[in-house]
Amino acid sequence: MTKVSMTVNGRTVSGEAEGRTLLVQFLREGLGLTGTHVGCDTSQCGACVVHVNGQMVKSCTVFAQDVAGADVRTIEGMANADGSLSVLQQAFQDHHGLQCGYCTPGMVMSAAALLKDNPKPTEVEVRHHLEGNICRCTGYHNIVKAVLAASGQDVSKIAAE
Amino acid sequence: MHNFDFVKPSTIAEAVSALSHEGAQALSGGQTLIPTMKQRLAAPGTLVSLTGIAEMQGVCLGDGGLHIGAATPHAVVAREAKAHYPALASLAAGIGDPAVRNRGTIGGSLANNDPAACYPSAVLASGATIVTNTRTIGADDYFQGMFTTALHDGEIITSVVFPIPEKAAYVKFDQPASRFALTGVFVAKYAGGVRVAVTGASQDGVFRWREAEAALTANFSPAAVSGLTVDSRHMIADLHGTPAYRANLVKVLTGRAVAAAS
């Protein structure tokens, strides 16, 4: 076991990690931040996406020790300071961009990374960006709509409003 | 997965030293190695992370073309190679997904030499040079069959140098599940001739399609390859495509890459 420290959602934290301890295990089991989920073991589904030094990564495919000292943000750190939902989170609720909620943290983290780099993405760009986040419930319709809405674009003309 | 000791050197020399120990293995972005370790199909005693080595990072123009540090993530190549070698940047922008591109590296991809990976096609079509801690290896000598390369145990790729072509394009046809290349074709036109490299299709890994190269060197247009046939022997057969289907894709994608080359 090695002591690993990092900043998570603005707080400096530390915990024990084996070499094989994945970042997602460090977050979920070490820190009790269970909002980050594990949906596969081949780095495909994206339920575990978090931000490391501002970039989205799959926390199931990164060793905790490899990101020692990093600035990590998880779904638990995405709401506004007063606890209210961020614009992106609110758009997911407003447009029914989630059902069972399991892929949702990864979706939000992934979409947030997109909007940081590309504040007004097209539908095609949103869909392409989300190719590493699998959702089995929504058929993606309302997720894509929520991301477009969060970017300030008019989604009222999208089918089945 | 099996447990291991994790070390994260900050120089190439430290990494080479760490890798000289029995059971040590290099870890780059880990986007392939970590899933493999989860299946307990790889069990290194020590994992040597290469992500903390500053001298292995970055994209810059230099002698012989575009130099890319081996530990440079795909996302950085996609961004920083765009002005110099847009086809290469575009290839990098299409690997995996955005999260994978933030971790996965060019060196890791080349060291693994997955037969469906994208980068080997760019390296081979560009006639790029693989620079390691001990030597340089030409692309034509580097790839030696699927998951097999000219690298020795403990040898680390430190950078890759890409001669910049007049025109080039990479066209990838996604395997629908993994999003690796079911087949991908990289076409690069240099003053000395055209090189065409194909990934995803062959049981022998990335290969050059010499007939197309000759035809395209004579006439760089999609029509030049339309009359060629692709030998489907040695093509991969799996759930997602037969050898004949892959052979067809090689030809179709080559034509499209020529049409798209810029």
Place this chain on the structure above:
Amino acid sequence: MPKDGGIGASTKRREDVRFLTGKGRYTDDINIRGQLYAHFIRSQVAHGTIRKIDTRDAEAMPGVVKVFTSADFTGVGGIPTGWQVTSRDGQPMLEPKHPVLAEGKVRHVGDPIAVVVAETLEQARDAAEAVEIDIDELPAVMDMKAAIQGGPLVHDEIGSNLCYDWGFVEENKAAVDEAFRNAAHVTTLELVNNRLVANPMEPRVAVGDYEDHSGQHTLYTTSQNPHVIRLLMGAFVLSIPEHKLRVVAPDVGGGFGSKIYHYAEEAFVTKAAQILKRPVKWTSSRSEAFMSDAQGRDHVTRVELALDADHNFTALRCETYANMGAYLSTFAPCIPTWLHGTLLAGNYKTPLVYTNVKAVFTNTVPVDAYRGAGRPEATFQLERVIDKAARELGVSPVELRRKNFIQPDQFPYQTPVAVVYDTGNYQATLDKLLELSDHAGFEARAAESKARGKLRGFGLAHYIEACGIAPSNLVGQLGARAGLYESATVRVNATGSITVFTGSHSHGQGHETTFAQVISEMIGIDASQVEIVHGDTSNTPMGMGTYGSRSLAVGGSAMVKATNKIINKAKKIAAHLMEASEADIELKDGKFTVAGTDKEKSWVDITLAAYVPHNYPLESMEPGLEETAFYDPSNFTYPAGAYGCEVEVDPETGKVTICSFTAADDFGNVVNPMIVEGQVHGGLAQGIGQAMLENCVFDENGQLLSGSFMDYAMPRADDVPFYSVDHSCATPCTHNPLGVKGCGEAGAIGSPPAVVNAVIDALHRGGFTHVTHIDMPVSPSRVWQAMQG
């Protein structure tokens, strides 16, 4: 306009805030002090005899508490089957034992052989490699037809791989054959309904806990129906009486059928926790899910449609081989029979239908209900054979369907396959579909595609499903071993807020929002005053759970029934307080009034009176305001609709792109349109996934070739378009109080044939007229291969 929070309003989901902030509580988020971790050692061969299991080295490894084998489960029952089907010869189906851990033989890749329980999960996994297992591999039987023609036996003790041979309607067989002899035209199609893996994004998890001093067991599990698990596991597997067994299904990350069933891992952790006197947790990896979650579909079918000279359908004849896998999962036998054969009339007047279904054991992962369950298979064969018939006859697939529809004035309609459709209007959904999909503009779009070198096609499919499962007395006659009612307890609290305890389980469907909307509408209080509780057998009444698009139709009806009891009692209290006749009391907007007077009592006045009964008719009425109701439906509900798909095929690569997908559904009344549309979207993606991407494949030795997301193609955001969905053509259900039909499965049922019909249409328009069918998934490789001839 519906009032906000009431019936018909697109109320935002209250569930969302916890999920959007990482505060959901899924089973894997539960960790109990002192908990151990279980790792299952699963068979790597599809068929074999277990010669030896040596656990000694593993048990000596760090952290290992015990390694379990079937020897530790000798006093335990097999995993039961919830439905018995009777063969054509009157014999009951063959029902081999499904042990918790393999006994003597392994029968599919993934069959659990032993379990290591250790202090940490990694210790359990490390020790698993030290368990020595010696298996003599046997030839695997994979092909269904070979399996029943002398192939190796999956279960030696039952002497056959044929689970049952079912005919329906057996009495019609001769008449059907006669109709085929007299037909002016017969269209025949052989097809495969591909095997699918449900893949809810949350893998299964089970945590067992045991309280030694009280003998109380608790199982936390990823289930769509905790009471069903309690019943099956308690009564049939572990012999634990209900009062000593609590089953909790907290937030569940999707199910799609795969979390209906009682699984060995649930029984294991429950029993192991008792043996070890410590909590035991098992979390499935995705790779493990691919070989241990029950899978879906896997039918091989020959379908024939007979038509007369005027193109009226005169008979339908089908023969299906249905893969059961290696063991019978909980509801497996009823899927290819009662949920499949009874839907073969579709939306049509076909007077005669006969289907023969042979259910077959093979050395594969068990197969059971997956979103739609039997109805997608019925719809696919019917809608594909109709399209093929139209092509053969040179008539429009649209008009051939329209001509054969059951007419709006024919309801209730007795089909030749037992069920009675209560309402419907298939012409209306077809017309709506053609309008929404701009069918009139199709030719122009096709020309535009052609100019770009692409082949455009349009595919239509109609569907009908039997939902709101199910009338208990009817399904009892058909072989169900459970009732299929639903329950609700409505507890009005003293200050007027309401807590509803429902037997339905929500794992994405949004019951916490929609059920509250129903209560809000009925009583006239704000929806925020209503809390919906589900998922815990210790506080909810016995309920049968969520599947078969039944929650609102059956569970909602139970809640309405209980709420009506509440309202009736509240009116009695109001009548007493206002010294009026009960018959004159009206409830509106949360206020009780006396007709023709200005007397008025608020909802809270009444609820307080019920719990502080100082001025209360105690001689005639009990205090309190809490009612429970069980609702058993008198019929199924019959959602139906018309689906249209436009595709473009790249003739050089065979790649199919979905340009548009339109759904016109009749779900009856709708409580929350936003949620209903979301359900359809999700179903469409799963149906499009089946049609274009997903395929669970084993090789001839029974090895799983599509065992991860690297090879099993899940639909991604860039595989699908924005959908156009509509549910305005509503004919309310006639026999439940809300007039609702259910919407959860429709998308997955109607979309696969629409996609395939569109691809065939595109190929024909492109001149590839030799292509009459392509099996799903219509992958680029398959489409290209078909085009080569």
